[in-house]
Amino acid sequence: MIRQISVFVENQPGSMMNVTNVLTEAHVNIRAISTFDTPEFGIMRLVVDDPVRAKESLTSKGFVNRVNDVIGAELKDEKGNLNQMLKILADGQINVNYIYSFVIREGKAPVMVFHTDDFEKAESVLKQADVKLVEEAEL
Template sequence: MIRQISVFVENQPGSMMNVTSVLTEAHVNIRAISTFDTPEFGIMRLIVDNPVRAKEALTEKGFVTRVSEVIGAELKDEKGNLNQMLAILADGKINVNYIYSFVIREGKAPVMVFSTDNYEKAEKVLRAADVKLVEEEEL
Protein backbone atom coordinates (compact mmCIF):
# COMPACT_ATOMS: atom_id res chain seq x y z
CA MET A 1 0.00 0.00 0.00
CA ILE A 2 1.11 3.53 -0.75
CA ARG A 3 -0.45 6.60 0.82
CA GLN A 4 -1.08 9.47 -1.57
CA ILE A 5 -1.76 13.03 -0.51
CA SER A 6 -4.24 15.08 -2.53
CA VAL A 7 -3.96 18.84 -2.08
CA PHE A 8 -6.58 21.27 -3.32
CA VAL A 9 -5.05 24.51 -4.64
CA GLU A 10 -6.41 27.61 -6.30
CA ASN A 11 -5.83 27.80 -10.04
CA GLN A 12 -3.52 30.81 -9.97
CA PRO A 13 0.20 31.56 -10.35
CA GLY A 14 2.33 30.24 -7.51
CA SER A 15 -0.24 27.85 -6.03
CA MET A 16 1.77 24.70 -6.71
CA MET A 17 4.98 26.37 -5.57
CA ASN A 18 3.26 27.24 -2.27
CA VAL A 19 2.58 23.53 -1.70
CA THR A 20 6.11 22.46 -2.61
CA SER A 21 7.55 25.22 -0.40
CA VAL A 22 5.64 23.93 2.62
CA LEU A 23 6.88 20.41 1.92
CA THR A 24 10.46 21.62 1.44
CA GLU A 25 10.34 23.47 4.77
CA ALA A 26 8.97 20.31 6.43
CA HIS A 27 11.84 18.26 4.93
CA VAL A 28 9.43 16.10 2.93
CA ASN A 29 10.71 14.63 -0.34
CA ILE A 30 8.29 14.42 -3.26
CA ARG A 31 8.64 11.07 -5.07
CA ALA A 32 5.88 11.51 -7.65
CA ILE A 33 3.33 14.14 -8.60
CA SER A 34 0.29 14.35 -10.79
CA THR A 35 -1.92 17.39 -11.25
CA PHE A 36 -5.15 18.31 -12.93
CA ASP A 37 -7.12 21.49 -13.00
CA THR A 38 -10.50 23.06 -13.52
CA PRO A 39 -11.11 26.77 -14.12
CA GLU A 40 -11.29 27.47 -10.36
CA PHE A 41 -8.97 25.00 -8.64
CA GLY A 42 -6.43 22.28 -9.12
CA ILE A 43 -5.67 19.03 -7.35
CA MET A 44 -2.12 17.91 -6.76
CA ARG A 45 -1.64 14.21 -6.08
CA LEU A 46 1.65 13.49 -4.36
CA ILE A 47 3.62 10.45 -3.29
CA VAL A 48 6.08 11.59 -0.61
CA ASP A 49 8.60 9.99 1.71
CA ASN A 50 6.67 10.99 4.85
CA PRO A 51 2.91 11.33 4.25
CA VAL A 52 2.08 12.01 7.91
CA ARG A 53 4.51 14.91 8.16
CA ALA A 54 3.38 16.23 4.77
CA LYS A 55 -0.30 16.24 5.73
CA GLU A 56 0.42 17.89 9.09
CA ALA A 57 2.58 20.62 7.51
CA LEU A 58 0.09 21.35 4.71
CA THR A 59 -2.95 21.35 7.02
CA GLU A 60 -1.14 23.66 9.44
CA LYS A 61 -0.66 26.13 6.56
CA GLY A 62 -4.36 26.00 5.68
CA PHE A 63 -4.33 23.62 2.72
CA VAL A 64 -7.20 21.21 2.27
CA THR A 65 -5.67 17.74 2.01
CA ARG A 66 -6.79 14.16 1.84
CA VAL A 67 -4.74 11.00 2.30
CA SER A 68 -5.84 7.95 0.36
CA GLU A 69 -4.49 4.53 -0.42
CA VAL A 70 -3.26 3.82 -3.93
CA ILE A 71 -1.53 0.85 -5.47
CA GLY A 72 1.98 0.95 -6.85
CA ALA A 73 2.81 -1.74 -9.38
CA GLU A 74 6.40 -2.16 -10.50
CA LEU A 75 6.49 -2.79 -14.22
CA LYS A 76 9.59 -3.58 -16.24
CA ASP A 77 10.30 -1.04 -18.96
CA GLU A 78 9.07 -3.33 -21.73
CA LYS A 79 6.51 -2.89 -24.45
CA GLY A 80 3.01 -4.02 -23.43
CA ASN A 81 3.55 -4.31 -19.66
CA LEU A 82 1.10 -1.53 -18.80
CA ASN A 83 -1.47 -3.04 -21.13
CA GLN A 84 -0.98 -6.44 -19.49
CA MET A 85 -1.55 -5.01 -16.00
CA LEU A 86 -4.65 -3.12 -17.15
CA ALA A 87 -5.96 -6.31 -18.78
CA ILE A 88 -5.56 -8.15 -15.46
CA LEU A 89 -7.60 -5.46 -13.72
CA ALA A 90 -10.23 -5.37 -16.47
CA ASP A 91 -10.60 -9.16 -16.33
CA GLY A 92 -11.10 -8.81 -12.57
CA LYS A 93 -13.83 -6.20 -13.21
CA ILE A 94 -11.78 -3.54 -11.40
CA ASN A 95 -12.17 0.07 -12.47
CA VAL A 96 -9.09 2.28 -12.59
CA ASN A 97 -9.98 5.87 -11.65
CA TYR A 98 -6.64 7.37 -12.68
CA ILE A 99 -3.04 6.37 -13.19
CA TYR A 100 0.40 8.01 -13.24
CA SER A 101 3.97 6.81 -12.98
CA PHE A 102 7.34 7.60 -11.52
CA VAL A 103 10.83 6.29 -12.15
CA ILE A 104 13.10 8.01 -9.63
CA ARG A 105 14.15 4.81 -7.89
CA GLU A 106 17.80 4.19 -8.58
CA GLY A 107 18.34 0.85 -10.23
CA LYS A 108 14.69 -0.17 -10.00
CA ALA A 109 11.84 -0.45 -12.48
CA PRO A 110 9.25 2.29 -13.00
CA VAL A 111 6.17 2.26 -10.78
CA MET A 112 2.64 2.81 -12.04
CA VAL A 113 0.48 4.41 -9.34
CA PHE A 114 -3.25 3.98 -9.68
CA SER A 115 -6.46 4.50 -7.80
CA THR A 116 -9.36 2.10 -7.81
CA ASP A 117 -12.74 1.77 -6.13
CA ASN A 118 -11.80 -1.62 -4.73
CA TYR A 119 -8.25 -1.54 -3.39
CA GLU A 120 -8.34 -4.98 -1.71
CA LYS A 121 -9.71 -6.77 -4.78
CA ALA A 122 -7.21 -5.03 -7.09
CA GLU A 123 -4.33 -6.01 -4.84
CA LYS A 124 -5.51 -9.62 -4.67
CA VAL A 125 -5.98 -9.90 -8.45
CA LEU A 126 -2.59 -8.35 -9.21
CA ARG A 127 -0.74 -10.50 -6.67
CA ALA A 128 -2.41 -13.62 -8.09
CA ALA A 129 -1.07 -12.61 -11.51
CA ASP A 130 2.45 -12.17 -10.05
CA VAL A 131 2.50 -8.39 -10.57
CA LYS A 132 5.10 -6.92 -8.20
CA LEU A 133 3.39 -4.43 -5.92
CA VAL A 134 5.44 -1.75 -4.22
CA GLU A 135 5.01 -0.89 -0.56
CA GLU A 136 5.53 2.58 0.85
CA GLU A 137 8.74 1.57 2.63
CA GLU A 138 10.31 0.59 -0.70
CA LEU A 139 10.01 4.04 -2.27
Protein backbone atom coordinates in the same frame (compact mmCIF):
# COMPACT_ATOMS: atom_id res chain seq x y z
CA MET B 1 -0.29 -0.14 -0.14
CA ILE B 2 1.00 3.38 -0.63
CA ARG B 3 -0.41 6.52 0.96
CA GLN B 4 -0.90 9.49 -1.33
CA ILE B 5 -1.66 13.07 -0.34
CA SER B 6 -4.09 15.12 -2.43
CA VAL B 7 -3.91 18.89 -2.12
CA PHE B 8 -6.49 21.35 -3.45
CA VAL B 9 -4.91 24.50 -4.89
CA GLU B 10 -6.24 27.58 -6.64
CA ASN B 11 -5.66 27.65 -10.37
CA GLN B 12 -3.28 30.63 -10.38
CA PRO B 13 0.45 31.27 -10.82
CA GLY B 14 2.58 30.02 -7.95
CA SER B 15 -0.04 27.85 -6.29
CA MET B 16 1.79 24.57 -6.91
CA MET B 17 5.08 26.14 -5.84
CA ASN B 18 3.43 27.18 -2.57
CA VAL B 19 2.65 23.51 -1.88
CA THR B 20 6.13 22.29 -2.78
CA ASN B 21 7.63 25.09 -0.70
CA VAL B 22 5.75 23.94 2.41
CA LEU B 23 6.92 20.38 1.81
CA THR B 24 10.50 21.50 1.23
CA GLU B 25 10.50 23.49 4.48
CA ALA B 26 9.13 20.42 6.29
CA HIS B 27 11.92 18.27 4.80
CA VAL B 28 9.41 16.06 2.96
CA ASN B 29 10.71 14.40 -0.19
CA ILE B 30 8.33 14.21 -3.16
CA ARG B 31 8.61 10.84 -4.91
CA ALA B 32 5.83 11.26 -7.49
CA ILE B 33 3.42 13.98 -8.51
CA SER B 34 0.43 14.33 -10.76
CA THR B 35 -1.83 17.34 -11.22
CA PHE B 36 -5.35 17.77 -12.52
CA ASP B 37 -7.07 21.07 -13.03
CA THR B 38 -10.39 22.77 -13.60
CA PRO B 39 -10.87 26.46 -14.39
CA GLU B 40 -11.10 27.33 -10.68
CA PHE B 41 -8.83 24.89 -8.84
CA GLY B 42 -6.35 22.09 -9.23
CA ILE B 43 -5.65 18.87 -7.40
CA MET B 44 -2.08 17.84 -6.76
CA ARG B 45 -1.59 14.16 -6.00
CA LEU B 46 1.74 13.36 -4.41
CA VAL B 47 3.57 10.32 -3.14
CA VAL B 48 6.00 11.51 -0.47
CA ASP B 49 8.43 9.92 1.96
CA ASP B 50 6.43 11.09 5.03
CA PRO B 51 2.68 11.51 4.36
CA VAL B 52 1.88 12.29 8.02
CA ARG B 53 4.38 15.15 8.21
CA ALA B 54 3.27 16.38 4.78
CA LYS B 55 -0.38 16.48 5.88
CA GLU B 56 0.42 18.22 9.17
CA SER B 57 2.62 20.82 7.45
CA LEU B 58 0.13 21.56 4.69
CA THR B 59 -2.82 21.73 7.08
CA SER B 60 -0.94 24.14 9.35
CA LYS B 61 -0.45 26.44 6.34
CA GLY B 62 -4.15 26.34 5.43
CA PHE B 63 -4.08 23.88 2.53
CA VAL B 64 -7.06 21.58 2.15
CA ASN B 65 -5.64 18.10 1.78
CA ARG B 66 -6.30 14.46 2.47
CA VAL B 67 -4.33 11.25 2.62
CA ASN B 68 -5.69 8.13 0.95
CA ASP B 69 -4.46 4.74 -0.19
CA VAL B 70 -3.30 3.90 -3.69
CA ILE B 71 -1.68 0.82 -5.17
CA GLY B 72 1.80 0.83 -6.63
CA ALA B 73 2.64 -1.82 -9.21
CA GLU B 74 6.23 -2.21 -10.34
CA LEU B 75 6.43 -2.68 -14.10
CA LYS B 76 9.55 -3.31 -16.14
CA ASP B 77 10.21 -0.64 -18.74
CA GLU B 78 9.07 -2.80 -21.65
CA LYS B 79 6.51 -2.33 -24.38
CA GLY B 80 3.06 -3.56 -23.45
CA ASN B 81 3.58 -3.97 -19.69
CA LEU B 82 1.13 -1.20 -18.76
CA ASN B 83 -1.41 -2.63 -21.17
CA GLN B 84 -0.96 -6.10 -19.61
CA MET B 85 -1.53 -4.76 -16.09
CA LEU B 86 -4.65 -2.88 -17.20
CA LYS B 87 -5.91 -6.04 -18.93
CA ILE B 88 -5.47 -8.00 -15.69
CA LEU B 89 -7.53 -5.40 -13.83
CA ALA B 90 -10.18 -5.20 -16.58
CA ASP B 91 -10.49 -8.99 -16.69
CA GLY B 92 -10.98 -8.88 -12.92
CA GLN B 93 -13.75 -6.31 -13.38
CA ILE B 94 -11.74 -3.69 -11.47
CA ASN B 95 -12.19 -0.03 -12.35
CA VAL B 96 -9.15 2.25 -12.32
CA ASN B 97 -10.19 5.76 -11.23
CA TYR B 98 -6.86 7.36 -12.14
CA ILE B 99 -3.28 6.36 -12.77
CA TYR B 100 0.14 7.99 -12.90
CA SER B 101 3.73 6.83 -12.76
CA PHE B 102 7.09 7.60 -11.30
CA VAL B 103 10.42 6.32 -12.45
CA ILE B 104 13.05 7.89 -10.20
CA ARG B 105 13.79 4.97 -7.89
CA GLU B 106 17.59 4.73 -7.92
CA GLY B 107 18.00 1.91 -10.42
CA LYS B 108 14.68 0.20 -9.70
CA ALA B 109 11.83 -0.40 -12.13
CA PRO B 110 9.16 2.28 -12.68
CA VAL B 111 6.01 2.17 -10.58
CA MET B 112 2.46 2.77 -11.81
CA VAL B 113 0.35 4.33 -9.06
CA PHE B 114 -3.40 3.91 -9.33
CA HIS B 115 -6.60 4.32 -7.37
CA THR B 116 -9.52 1.94 -7.45
CA ASP B 117 -12.76 1.31 -5.61
CA ASP B 118 -11.75 -2.24 -4.67
CA PHE B 119 -8.20 -2.39 -3.32
CA GLU B 120 -8.39 -5.95 -1.99
CA LYS B 121 -9.62 -7.40 -5.27
CA ALA B 122 -7.11 -5.36 -7.30
CA GLU B 123 -4.21 -6.51 -5.15
CA SER B 124 -5.42 -10.10 -5.30
CA VAL B 125 -5.72 -10.31 -9.10
CA LEU B 126 -2.40 -8.55 -9.64
CA LYS B 127 -0.59 -10.84 -7.21
CA GLN B 128 -2.15 -13.90 -8.87
CA ALA B 129 -0.74 -12.61 -12.18
CA ASP B 130 2.72 -12.18 -10.60
CA VAL B 131 2.67 -8.37 -10.79
CA LYS B 132 5.01 -7.01 -8.14
CA LEU B 133 3.19 -4.64 -5.80
CA VAL B 134 5.22 -1.97 -4.05
CA GLU B 135 4.81 -1.06 -0.40
CA GLU B 136 5.43 2.43 0.91
CA ALA B 137 8.65 1.34 2.64
CA GLU B 138 10.10 0.23 -0.72
CA LEU B 139 9.85 3.68 -2.28
